[in-house]
Amino acid sequence: MKQVITAFAGYGSGGSIYNAPILKSVEGFTVKKILTSSPKNIEAAKKDFPKAEIVSNYSKILEDPEIELVILVLPNHLHFDFAEKALKAGKNVLTEKPFTPHVREANELIKLAHEKNLLLSVHHNRRWDSDYLSLKKVVENGLLGRVVEYEAHFDRFRNQVKSGWKEQKENPGSGILYDLGSHLIDQALNLFGLPQEIFADIRTQRDGATVPDAFELLLFYPQLKVTLKAGTLVKEKGPTYQVFGTRGSFVKYGADPQEEFLKNGISPKDTPNWGMEPKEIWGRLNTINEERLVESERGNYPFLYQNLYNVLTRGESPAVTPQQARDVIRVIEAAQQSHDERRVITFG
Structure with a gap:
């Protein structure tokens, strides 16, 4: 090989x-x-x-x-x-x-x-989170009808400011909008494409913090509103995802298990149940046709590296293009402009 x-x-x-x-x-x-x-x-x-x-x-x-x-x-x-x-x-x-x-x-x-x-x-890598893959399948299969609102959260409770580079104001690209926001933005763009308008509220909430540690970002599409939120003072978490459409709703609590596996030294190579969520946090679908739990898709962080190998050896197309990653930064820059000027930014 x-x-x-x-x-x-x-x-x-x-x-x-x-x-x-x-x-x-x-x-x-x-x-x-x-x-x-x-x-x-x-x-x-x-x-x-x-x-x-x-x-x-x-x-x-x-x-x-x-x-x-x-x-x-x-x-x-x-x-x-x-x-x-x-x-x-x-x-x-x-x-x-x-x-x-x-x-x-x-x-x-x-x-x-x-x-x-x-x-x-x-x-x-969070395009291959189990919860995101699950809601993406629900949306793309049309179970909600025409989606009118999408809300995603990446919340934590970390009330102490760390000493690392992510918390240092003098480093470009620091703060929560670049750190966690890039995940949320990439997922939204991957699902819905580029928005027409952007509005953002970016805050520094923790005592002693010098870089943003909370934000709410609104992406406006012709018939869709996307809300992306992250904070570091969220002790009691609400839904990770809420998606509303003309036929009903999909609500998902909890988080993909892959990050915790990795933090605990558990590798996908030796884990048969890698990326599989427990039934307790499966999402709930409630539409005019049915109400049920939706079995979570299996999280798959290795997909990105398998794709890279295939790109380099077999000519496969990259799953994450640099243009897509650049568009995430375009949204971040527009969000910062919106916050600074306290207005909606036309995105084009």
């Missing part, structure tokens, strides 16, 4: 928890080098990939002719610089979400990847 020779640039929790176990569950990837300097991250990298070389200089990856794919697991403000260098060195690139802090940077990378005929993709 052909091996895609791969390198990681960065190896914090995004690498060791959210990417490495998924990558290792898909055949065809060989990790040759890992760029990291923290003793803790070096230890994790050696444990996950004992045969990989740990390097402290990015040039060791860029100058290695065997390496075909570079996975960027870095703070958001470093995505553009590291991706640009990798593309210029002739490497295919997968970067963590969000793509880049600014649309202009995303456009530059898209142009460069096109010129070099290289794969450029973004790790929007």
Whole structure:
């Protein structure tokens, strides 16, 4: 089986928890080098990939002719610089979400990847959450009729401000709109396409916080309103998704189990029930024709890496295109403009 020779640039929790176990569950990837300097991250990298070389200089990856794919697991403000260098060195690139802090940077990378005929993709893994896949199936099968309203939440209770880069105001791309908002926006765009108008309310609610930690984002379509909300002071969670249509409603509580599996060191490779939700959190469909629980679709984070392998070895189309990931940043920038100017922004 052909091996895609791969390198990681960065190896914090995004690498060791959210990417490495998924990558290792898909055949065809060989990790040759890992760029990291923290003793803790070096230890994790050696444990996950004992045969990989740990390097402290990015040039060791860029100058290695065997390496075909570079996975960027870095703070958001470093995505553009590291991706640009990798593309210029002739490497295919997968970067963590969000793509880049600014649309202009995303456009530059898209142009460069096109010129070099290289794969450029973004790790929007939550398209393969079990709950999102379930509601998407309900919507696309027309069980709700014409959808008129969609509301999605990504709420947490974290009342203490952490010291990491995500909480630092001086870093472009920090704050909850880029962090959790990019997931919610990508899901909505994947389901409904681009909106016509955007309105946003972005807040900093926790004591001592210096970056946004709550938002409400409204996307307006001709016959549809989309509400996306996230907060860090939500102790009692409501529905994760609510979708209303001309024939009825779909309401879903709870969350896809894959993230908790990964946090607890559980890998899809060794887990027969990977991505399967318990019946207690299946969504409820209530329409003019029926009222029932809808068995959740199986979550499938490995799909993205299997797709990457197929793109690089069989010419398959990428599941997450850089243009799609760029549009997420377009929405984020429009949302920030809406908040700053306290008005609806026409999106075109």
